[in-house]
Amino acid sequence: MKSNLATIIKKELSRFFMDRKLLLNTVLIPGLMIYIIYTLMGSVFTSLLTTDDNYVYKISAVGMPQSIEAVLKEADIPYKEISEDDVMAKKDKITDGTEDLCVVFPDNFDSAVESYDSQSGTAAPEIQIYYNSGETASYECYQTFTSLLDAYENSMINKFDINSSDKTFDLADGSDLMSRMMFALIPMLFLTLLFSGCCAIAPDFIAGEKERGTVATLLVTPMKRSSLAFGKIISMSIMALLSGLSSFLGVMLSLPKLANMGENGNSMFDFSGLGTLEYVLLLLLVLSVVLVLVSVLSLISAQAKTVKEAGTAMGPLNIIIMVVGIAGGYMAAADTGIATSFIPLYNFAKNMTCIFAGTPDVLAITVTVVSNLVYTAVCTWGLTRMFNSERLMFSN
Amino acid sequence: METILSVQNLQKTFKLSKKQQKLEKDHKTTKVAVAGLDFEAYKGEVFALLGPNGAGKTTTLRMISTLIKPDAGDCIVDGSSIVSAPESVRSKIGFLTSELKLEDFFTPNYLYDFFSDLHGVPESERMARKEKLFQTFGIDQFAEVKVSNLSTGMKQKVSIAISLVHNPDIIIFDEPTNGLDVITAKTVTDFLVSLKNEGKTVIVSTHIFSLVEKLADRVGIIINGKMVCCDSLANITAEKCLEDVFFDIYVEEVGTDEK
Numbered sequence: 139m140k141s142n143l144a145t146i147i148k149k150e151l152s153r154f155f156m157d158r159k160l161l162l163n164t165v166l167i168p169g170l171m172i173y174i175i176y177t178l179m180g181s182v183f184t185s186l187l188t189t190d191d192n193y194v195y196k197i198s199a200v201g202m203p204q205s206i207e208a209v210l211k212e213a214d215i216p217y218k219e220i221s222e223d224d225v226m227a228k229k230d231k232i233t234d235g236t237e238d239l240c241v242v243f244p245d246n247f248d249s250a251v252e253s254y255d256s257q258s259g260t261a262a263p264e265i266q267i268y269y270n271s272g273e274t275a276s277y278e279c280y281q282t283f284t285s286l287l288d289a290y291e292n293s294m295i296n297k298f299d300i301n302s303s304d305k306t307f308d309l310a311d312g313s314d315l316m317s318r319m320m321f322a323l324i325p326m327l328f329l330t331l332l333f334s335g336c337c338a339i340a341p342d343f344i345a346g347e348k349e350r351g352t353v354a355t356l357l358v359t360p361m362k363r364s365s366l367a368f369g370k371i372i373s374m375s376i377m378a379l380l381s382g383l384s385s386f387l388g389v390m391l392s393l394p395k396l397a398n399m400g401e402n403g404n405s406m407f408d409f410s411g412l413g414t415l416e417y418v419l420l421l422l423l424v425l426s427v428v429l430v431l432v433s434v435l436s437l438i439s440a441q442a443k444t445v446k447e448a449g450t451a452m453g454p455l456n457i458i459i460m461v462v463g464i465a466g467g468y469m470a471a472a473d474t475g476i477a478t479s480f481i482p483l484y485n486f487a488k489n490m491t492c493i494f495a496g497t498p499d500v501l502a503i504t505v506t507v508v509s510n511l512v513y514t515a516v517c518t519w520g521l522t523r524m525f526n527s528e529r530l531m532f533s534n
Numbered sequence: 535m536e537t538i539l540s541v542q543n544l545q546k547t548f549k550l551s552k553k554q555q556k557l558e559k560d561h562k563t564t565k566v567a568v569a570g571l572d573f574e575a576y577k578g579e580v581f582a583l584l585g586p587n588g589a590g591k592t593t594t595l596r597m598i599s600t601l602i603k604p605d606a607g608d609c610i611v612d613g614s615s616i617v618s619a620p621e622s623v624r625s626k627i628g629f630l631t632s633e634l635k636l637e638d639f640f641t642p643n644y645l646y647d648f649f650s651d652l653h654g655v656p657e658s659e660r661m662a663r664k665e666k667l668f669q670t671f672g673i674d675q676f677a678e679v680k681v682s683n684l685s686t687g688m689k690q691k692v693s694i695a696i697s698l699v700h701n702p703d704i705i706i707f708d709e710p711t712n713g714l715d716v717i718t719a720k721t722v723t724d725f726l727v728s729l730k731n732e733g734k735t736v737i738v739s740t741h742i743f744s745l746v747e748k749l750a751d752r753v754g755i756i757i758n759g760k761m762v763c764c765d766s767l768a769n770i771t772a773e774k775c776l777e778d779v780f781f782d783i784y785v786e787e788v789g790t791d792e793k
Contacts, residue, residue, distance in 0.1 A: 145651040153639055351635035355696075358599055358634065359652040360625035528602040532633075 142361040146369025147376075154339075154377050164338040164377065168331075169384030176392030186274060195279040196237040198228045203247040209290050215282070217241075225268075232270050238279040242266040251294070322470070324494065325487035326463030327389060328382070332428055333459050335381025336374065340435035341448035343374055349444050353531060367436075367521035371514070375425075375432045382428070416493050419503050423493075426510035427486040433517030440524040463487045471495070479505040482513055538704060538735050539575040539598070543607035544568055546593050546759075567593040569759040570607065575737055575752075577703075580730050582750035582767075583739040584780060590759035591739035592631065595708045598737070599629035611704060625653065628697040631708035638682035642673050642692045645681070646699060653700035660699075667695040670725060687718035694722065705729055706737045711745060723748065743777045755780060757787045 154160060197217040210217060220228065222242070231237040243265055244250060250263040265287065269280035347353040356366060412420075435452060442448035466487020479485040485506040492498050524530050546568040555561050568590040575581040583591045596602045598609050600620035608615050614622040636645055646668075650660045668674040671691035676684060681692065690713075698705065710726070711719040726749055729736055740746060746753055746767070753770055755763040762783055763770065770779055 142652055145648065149648050152644070153637070157639060350637075351633055352637045354601060354631075355634040355636065356652075357601060358624060358629045358697075359649065360621045360654075361652050362621065532602070 142365040143369045143372075146361075146366060147373045150343075150370065150373035151376065154373070164335065164381045165384045168334065168338075168381060169386075169388035172385055172388030173392045176389070180392065189275045189278055193275060195239065195275065195282070197239045197241065197279065197283070198224070198237065199241045199243065200225060201243040201245060201247065202241075203243055205248050205251075206243070206287070206290065209286050213282075213286055215286075229268050232268055232273075232276060235270065235273045235276070238269065238273070238276040239283060240268040241283070242268075322467035322491050323464070325467045325490040326460055328386065328424070328490065329427070329431075329459045329463040329483060329487065330456065331385035331389070332378055332382035332424075332431055333456060334385065335378040336428075336431050336435050337449070337452050337456075338381060339374055339377050340432070340439050341442070341445045341452065342439075343370060344436060344439040345442040345448035346445045348440075348442075348531060353525075357525065357531065363525040364518065364522040366525055367518050371429065371432050371436055371518060371521070374436065375428045378428055378432055379424075412493070416498055419498055419500070420490065420493055422507045423486055423490055423503060426507045426514075427483065429514040430482050430510045430517075433514045433521070436521050437517055437524070440521055440530060459483060467491045474499075476502055476505055479503075480509045482510065485509065535576040535579075537574045538577040538612050539737065540610045541571055541573050541594070541598070541607075542609065544571040544594065544597060544604050544609060545606040546590075546597060546602070546604055566759050568597070568604075571756070571759070571761050573754050573761055573764050575704075575735055577735055578730070578733045579751040580726065580736040580738065580749045582746040582753045583737065583756055584741065584743075584746055584753055584776075585739075585756035586741060586784070589756045591756055592708050593759075594756070595629070595631065595706050595737070595739055598623075599627055599706055600624055601629075625700065626702055626704055628700070628702040628705045629708075630694055630697040630706070630710060632712055634693060634697075636681045636689060636693060636696070639680060641678050641680055642668070642684075642695070643677040645692070645696055649696050650699045655700050659701075663699070663701060664695075667698060670728075671695055671721065687714055690714055690718065691721065694725065702734075704735045704737070708739050709741075710738060711740070711742065743775075743780070747771070747776055755783055757784060760787075762787055 154164075195215060197215065198220045199217045200220055200222050202217065202219055220240075225240060225242060228237060228240040232240060244263045247263055247265075254260075254262055256262070267280060267283060270276040271280075344353065347356075357363075434455075438451050439448045442451055462483045464487075466484045467490075470488045470491035473488055478488060479502045485502075489499065489503045489506050492502070545566075547564050547566050550558065550563055550565055554565075555563060558565070571590070571594055573581075583594065585591050593602070597604045598611065598616060600616050600623050604617065608617050610616075611623045612626045614626065616623050640648070643664075646664050647660070650664075655663070665674075668677060671694065673688070673692055673695060676688060681689060684692065690710075694707075694710070707726070710722050714722065723745060726736055726738065730749070730751075736749070738745075738749065750767050752764070752766050753776070754761055763779075767776070770776065774782070
């Protein structure tokens, strides 16, 4: 006699894989849509926030002094000398985006700067620079121009230098800070994506069967209720994992494009520090948290009378999952105790972040996985009892 | 006569929802669906439970098939108690009610195999039985058609076939011809006769007198959750037809006003 557990899992997976629409909506489309949307957003932001490498800034200047002219020449930045009467017209052009910068120097700028005494208390010679922060080219031009002026000003009063030699003084990897921030977000991303995958399936999984009357057909067979409960949880976990994996791939593949990184090979996700042990620990964490998520959602689905009711009840959980995911991710470094590894979902976020940070705590992860399995067993027991409850199963 | 099913003081009371309470004349919070029912079914006979809507027929059959638990009493099905050994009872009976639906997405072929697996029917027995049942009900032509695309009658036939995958000795059908067209209803009725001829014990609930007269060996009349008459069809209809006997009993139990 075949195991009833295997029979239930086979049937649920057959239903899932044979239903092209369901497969498309839960596995293919989420990942694909995330990838397309993030990639498009990345392209749009990149084109909005950067200018062409060959772009020549349109700069006008009134009273350009020789000193600054030399600086601009060295930086290969052209400009056009105009009279003071043309300033108003140039300002209009900057506003409508056809020109980038208009610089007005005071008369005899060089000699005024030379004779200026900062201790005198009088106002320093002022350079007026008109720009448009709403236009990428104008804003970039402004930043370039002011940085050149700052450098020139520093060179005039240079008393000491900081890190001016060619040595590398920042000893951190260039992507470390970003990586730390992103790695702390990954558990939350993982949890929300897995939860979304579960939510696409869970409402119909038991509530739908109750609503359609098909669960009663299963309940008159000699199969143990626990086989039905566990079979449902395992098969839904597999589906949720597939859905979550699809979304995760979509996020991971598109994030570098969204952040405009990776062009120089400087990826923010550097997994080179993860060895076999870390991957095994990660896998155990993901599997155990999926079981917890699915178990809880199964209880909600079994409690609900209709698919709609189940979906409504599951909605608010998303916020809790996000908060717990973020908390676990960002508090991981400070939280070194074992006790918090008993807190469902938080334990996943905390330990996942530790793995990515290169400081996995095997004991904490073992506690996490074991406690998650215990929570799943408790939920399965609860679900078995719910399958035995005529009030819940035949409430329609 | 060998007793194969023995119902002993079976009781069931339901809590009423607020909406249901408003519909009750005396605003009761509970409703007694089955009030201490006793009867026996013998091996190889067709036992019909006859009664008006709300009499407690369906609740009784749902308790016997272990879908719901009795508040008190028990039923021994071929030696197994519905209270202490429900899984054993479920393996011995075939139960069909209009509340049991098939998953629309699957084909009759797939569902037959699925339920055969759940009942532990060996592969060697499965094919021959499937062929026989599918031919009897004309399902063979629709074996690979999704249930969602089948007619109501064909769905009912598939449900019957699936309830019998494990070739049970005791078959419990709740209103088996309800909502069916006359052709499908006749197919089902004829099939019940053939089950009786095979020596199966059939317990059927209905309010259709002609069906009882055609099929039943013994009849139990339930009114307001109580068994008010239980005897052989021959004895019950010795002087009057079944319909007249039923209404005489009904008037005696309930009164003419509620007839």
